[in-house]
Amino acid sequence: MRQRIVRYVSSLVRWLSTMKYLNRWIVLVLDLSLSLLSAIVSYLLVLAFLQIQFNRGELYRFVCFALGAGLLIQLVFKLYRGIIRHASIQEASRLLAALFCKELILLIAILLYSGFSSQWLAIVLLDLLISFFLVISVRALLVSIYFTLVGGNLNGNRLLFIYGTDNHSIALINWVRSGALHPYVAVGLLSTDMSQSGLRIGGLPVFAISTPDSFRKLLTHVRLQTVMFPDYATVQHERNRFVEVCLQSNIELLVAPPVELLDNPEKAREHMREIKIEDLLGREQISINMDEISSVLKEEVILVTGAAGSIGSEICRLLASIRVKQLILFDNAETPMHDLRLEIQDRYPMQSFVPIIGDVRIKSRLEFVFTKYVPTVVFHAAAYKHVPLMEEYPCEAIRTNVDGTRKLADMSVLHSVKRFIMISTDKAVNPTNVMGASKRIAEMYVQSLSFKIDEARGKTQFITT
Template structure:
């Protein structure tokens, strides 16, 4: 029990003290030089005095210390050592021999040129191989100890592109940071015997081969290396996993890890959003970042699903100040805590208030003097607005007018209104109220451009359809119904909708803000429409259940 506790303690240590490694390397290096001297003595049949041996010991110690400090061989975390580390060791060994040779020639006459040459070759190879083998031994022992402790973890297979997988193949990366034990790499194609790094590569071609593989190794999860891989394999590997009830996980992006959004120990599962039937639209965020750098930005509806994601993305752009404006207390408190944790260096101010209150809106413009405004505040639930049309008009029309008028009065550079595709030939109160808001903003923009109204604000309107996972969208509703055991309700089996993810929608809003010159309405390309019934079926399968 004590031995197991000691092993557990050792494996939890982040690294061995670098000075311990330094002195071990020094011991091996000096021992290599003394061993070289002994071999020379034996090969050339020469005897060396104790004084000469001591001199060799002293010179080797000094030269080794100098070389290790120059090459910094002792600073690397050994369990993360890669092939490049052997190059550093080879450099240190070569430098040591190169320094020792002229010193010996100056300080002693006991060695001939033949001794120098033979001794330097033996010393180099001994030092290089012993230091390399020492590191390989430590890695092997560490791997064995960790494997003996983590053998109870659930087994996992990694699936990804050949270019993306090697980043994961550092033998200790996932082992230390995940609740899973990596069993190997998964590929599609005819069976070939091969390995990548420390892992076996398994090949499957169909459902039956996949089932045999996961049964044989008791695999509980598949790890996709990125979102693109999930979309490409949504009709093959995802289906295999759904039928076999295998968990599907996605490796967080570097941005998510650095932003503190994700811990590797709780790898996120594949969501229905990841199976969106098209590639996400790629946008050059560098130009957008340059246009927003050093600006004061106001976001209305900042606590909502779109507004909060806008705030998250804006926090990456080195703003002078970000102002969050919303009337929902608890969501505002939540987004405040999130931004404080993830972006401690960003200056942002949460402000409670209602866009329908003109004096409150003006006080915010007067206090913060925003240069760019993203207007996301709105009532958007169609059935509720049908039942409460006065509130739809009051918020979506009069509220927008208040925010727009104050933007003109306080010389805002750009005003980006977030609208909806339901404003196109509206058939419901919500869509009609948003279209009225669009018309007001456009009229104000045209009046300013023609000189009929004083001001410099450029108004830009953006329209998009259903956003996956946003408040009130079909996905959260289906998730709630699944949690209750079903059924999932669909209005009509043939209904289709266009979808995009929340982060994608917000990136497109930022792109419109950058591109817009004023008076435009940007209509986003939503891709291929998706049947709501098909979406429901996929969600049921992802939950490990059987439709029908």
Template sequence: MDFAENILKKNTPTWFNLSFDIFVCIISIITAYFLRFNFHIPEKDLNALPSVIIYVAIIRGITFIIGRTHAVIFRYTSTNDALRIFFVIFIGSIIFGVVNLVSYKYTKVFIIPMSIIIIDFIVSLLGLLSIRVFVKIMYLQFDNPDRKKLNVILYGAGKIGVLTKKALERDAGIKYNIISFIDDSPNKIGKILEDIKILDTKNIDSILKANQPDQLIISSQSLNPSNKKIIIEACIANNINILTVPPVSSWINGELSYKQFKQIKIEDVLEREEIKLNEDIIRKVITGKRILITGAAGSIGSELTKQVIKFSPSLLILLDQAETPLYILELELEKLSFYKKFEIVVASLNNKEKLESVFETFKPEIVFHAAAYKHVPMMEKHPDEAVMVNIVGTMNIADLSNKYNVFKFVMVSTDKAVNPTNIMGATKRLAEMYIQSFNSCSKTSFITTRFGNVLGSNGSVIPLFKKQIESGGPITITHPDVTRFFMTIPEASQLVLQAGSMGNGGEIFIFDMGKSVKIIDLAKKMIKLYGLEIGKDIQIVFTGLRAGEKLYEELLADSENTVKTDNSDIMIAKVIEYDFDYLSKEINELIGLINTFDNTQIVKKIKEIVPEFKSKNSIFAKLDD
């Protein structure tokens, strides 16, 4: 065994490969004679056989040298190498045939009978390819005899599924036993693909329990979110590792390798059906326009940037005060070959002179206002900053939009603005109120979009849980019953774009957030996706609700209801509208309190303007008595 392993691992010299190939061809021509004459070679042909063997060896040797088939390392033989061998053998056989015709013309004798040339071609080709395949298989077997063996199920019995299987077979580090393919196509279920049976996705639970695979790999590129969720949930329940095959466009040099497979993400568990956008409406509003995005370096702002670019604005002005994320965004955009019309602006929302310079210089026609302070506990400690950014910053951008005749102003708000229990939510609600009231006395159409938590956004729960899991835990959750609505960053950005395009002004659009998710369930699924056991590998610790935190979020206040739109994912909230002059007077009084640094008075004034603001788990709850 050790001797065979050592031989297989060595690179044999090219002269040895050439000699071996010629030897195979000699055996092949002898075999062809035996087969042609039914193992009873006539004496005349038997006497000529030594000369024929020398003749065949010379011709084959020359064609091998020209075709360089001997220069290939046998254990790495590829499809291209096999094709090269086919052509070299074919050309050699053609030479035998041509020489035969010339010989017959002058001597009336064939050097090699024509039928033997055909048999020799087949036997030589099979012999050379079989030897190489055998060496390759034996090498893969001996290369790592102790390599880990994994049982795998492949989802997707199509072309990508077959390529996935071949990628697994090429992986030298692990030996994979493909148990089965699973698919939801009735035309494929029960059939055999690559010697492996195709099973029905509907029976996923029983398939997993019966086979107990180590991994399930999703190779299908067209799996809808609902089916994907069923498969992932079943794997999580059975402690099975889940991998996905990346899109074909990201394969290196068009070839798939095991190293490109990705671990499933928690976002995939929460993924929903693809949002259907009315791109014609968006195109009419965005294409050829000058667009300003505030908070452009943030999670929503940067995704909005990517979505807006698809509709070819004449200019994209990207404004943020966070220089490093803005620089990273700039580097990403510079890589784009199809869009170069953007300007990067570092500015604070409170620097109105700088903002006016931006409006005067670039004259934006549409504004997407995504800049805001969003962290609840932080804003409980710094209500003055929440007022300055979420309220005053919004007013500055809105006032300049009105002054410079911006066509549409679209503000990104939050579900925390509904029946707010914290300063962040209350300041965002005040910004909503200002924007909506301003619409009644401005040529600019002021529109608000309101949605819940965004998966994977900066500072959100999922990146926090990932960090805690990777550091060994524990995972910290404020309360076992806390729930949240979730939406992916692309989903949120697309809906902001859609709502902003369809809005006429004065609307507060809310999005279909699906079902709320218990945070503890989210944490448990993430732990299992990492292949860990709760209570054994990692602990979950409850820390108590933070200042201003709710057990559950709402998209509508008690006094609000909704009106449907043409898009089933978007509704209009019918809310109380405020007089612009009254609201401006109240907000200016609030702003006047900022320089006193008296947080109690600042929060008290916010509560006067937003009467539904009732603090929870906060030192400011005493102001509600």
């Protein structure tokens, strides 16, 4: 029996938490029931206070008048059509006006039936006060129960934090709570004002963050899936503090619609947008003409060095997507190469490719690749790129980034490669560290081959990007 009751209550809670709003007829019956209760309590309290003998027939007539007046006001003001969880101060004032009209109709009906008396005036005034208290209290209770149920039923929903504590942010809380942004659920506010830490605004806790480190610390304690910024200007302002941390942590970023559109759910949803990494470039995104790239490279045998690295693997994916003649993957990292091999086999089964374990610093290994597979285009992405490590091991930076590039470029010239594309770095511009300096030397060597006009250069076109 106990388990049956628990299951029944659990199913009831799940049903209530998924309801968009109460049925309008339920709201009508609820309001009329409150009107009935208020009329009975008011009548009994006044009679007890004035020590007047109870008259059952008189109470029945008064209750009938109260229910009739309440039903008439409900039909005129259509209070039962309002969605309770969207109730505001304006809705409360509308309820008060409707109840005042109800009491006025009730008073007129009593005067016409039994004449004026101070007793009935006191009952009607008390009924107004009790009715208003009951209606507001029950609505507040229903709203509280609804958000408690929704807050406790987060399965399948996305937890949303709103940036800022101004009026726009507070309006966004109500907008999200209305269900217009399903499946997002507002669970907190983010503020850079440390004095607001621990406060609650609109029923939501405020988390104060002042630096990227404090934000990262918050992420270790709070389950944060989505952050909504009130406008794009705020996104740009916080680009170097919090936005980059969110993007690094795979947190979804949204820009809220203008506050004047929140009353129109469809338009508001249309004007809301997700922030992408390209939004932070400070310039127009460069579009890639894939048709042109495909026409140039599709019939080529392409060698990619550093194929298993972050940049090299993306180049391989791009080349495999356009299905080049043959793709040669060259890297000295065994496990990443194995993973890349499985990925290309799975995602691009029609692409012909050869994974090769090797090192650009070993001339004999490069000679083997060029002799056996005869690549016509080379993408050189193999390099040591981490600045702190290269400061500790400068010789390795020179051996790989400089000598490895030299050997690969010379081999490309020797075997008449059509194009040699070297992937460089912004740190090679006025370098201030070993890694940047090694890449700059490599650039200079490649450029020297590009400008050298003699038989040794052959037909290789050198490109640095």
